[in-house]
Amino acid sequence: MSDSRIPPIPAIPDAPPLNHRDAIVAEIPRLRRYARALTGNGDLADDLVQDTLERALGKWRLWQQSRELRPWLFSIMHNLHVDGRRREHRVDFRDTDDLPLPAQRANQQDSLELRDLDRALALLPPDQREVLLLVGLEELSYAEVARALNIPQGTVMSRLSRARIRFKAVLAGEAAPLLKVVSP
């Protein structure tokens, strides 16, 4: 009889990992790529990845119950990123003398195209940016995106449609400045 307290080995389609740590570590490059595109800044991206990994390793027992690791990790990152955005809207009470300089979105090593894309992505509403990147860059299926963002698949499709229209306009230099929309 196997010990019922030991959780079952998760089903990972390609190359079953030895344990949850190795499986999570194997996803770090993907998480970094997505975070880099999402935040437009390497340091912010790695902060987000680090927070995601800490939470994932702390909650890995929850992952064992669900089946696919990647959408689960992206969903953790999504939640942390939303929390972080909420924090950004809070008032910073520090004296303006002490405030850090605004983070550079690109450094000199970055290619022109990277800078253009960073700028264009920054002009997308965050929920559209997430869907565009999870589909176009991370190549998640629509169902996986829906799971990662905890939204219906129909919403994924409508956000994807709007994101692609807006992204095209922004890249062509046609987009009007993004108005802040108060979410319901």
Added chain:
Amino acid sequence: MSTPISEDDLHAYADGRLDAAQLTQFETWLAAHPEHRAQVEEWRAQSAALHRAYDRVLDEPLPARLLPPANAPRWIDLRRLATVAWIALGVLIGFALRDQTLPASGKAAQANSLPRQAAIAHAVFVPEVRHPVEVGADQEAHLVAWLSKRLGAPLKAPQLDSAGYKLVGGRLLTGDTGEVAQFMYESAEKKRLTLYVRREAPKAAGTAFRYARENEVDVFYWTDSRFGYALSGSTGREDMLSLGSLVYKQFGS
């Protein structure tokens, strides 16, 4: 394709999400609809651009801080264990010391004593360059009226011009007894003093003029029937004594 083509199908085609059977039909349909073909190509170009820009991140060496320790869950458990151990130690020490109650005038009373609280407030606001006070001395009448209202009794900002200190202004703080007023003064050499005024439980006679030194801050303090006063500064004990007396006399009347 027998069913009408929706925009979702176009996205699915662009993203390679159609199965083989759907694909052949879809491509036949698309050949007859060049405007949709262009749209699909545009979307594919977007995804390709994203890959060109961000795929390099996949090849970067991982920063060390992102690599979890080899035995991550145990490491987390150890940290939790350490927290529990500290709490247990605290409980044990507390239990061992249960009968050794502090005298009424002991540590706890000292922690929120008038000179300690005044020195802390002094240390917090004196280094402030941009916002040392909430209301400036240019609105002194308003400042005094406001703080008097909040402290529930008439108050005044003592004049220290004769000692070379000008009123900068004041602010409202919170203390253990409720509202606290803080006035700030500054000399030509940019040395600063603060006067801390808080409500005290009504007493027939106040206490006499006293001195305390808290973290490099000299504090002269006293109480009258309504308020506790504490003048804090770092200009040396002798200076502070004469300044303290000056303030004391102005409130003594």
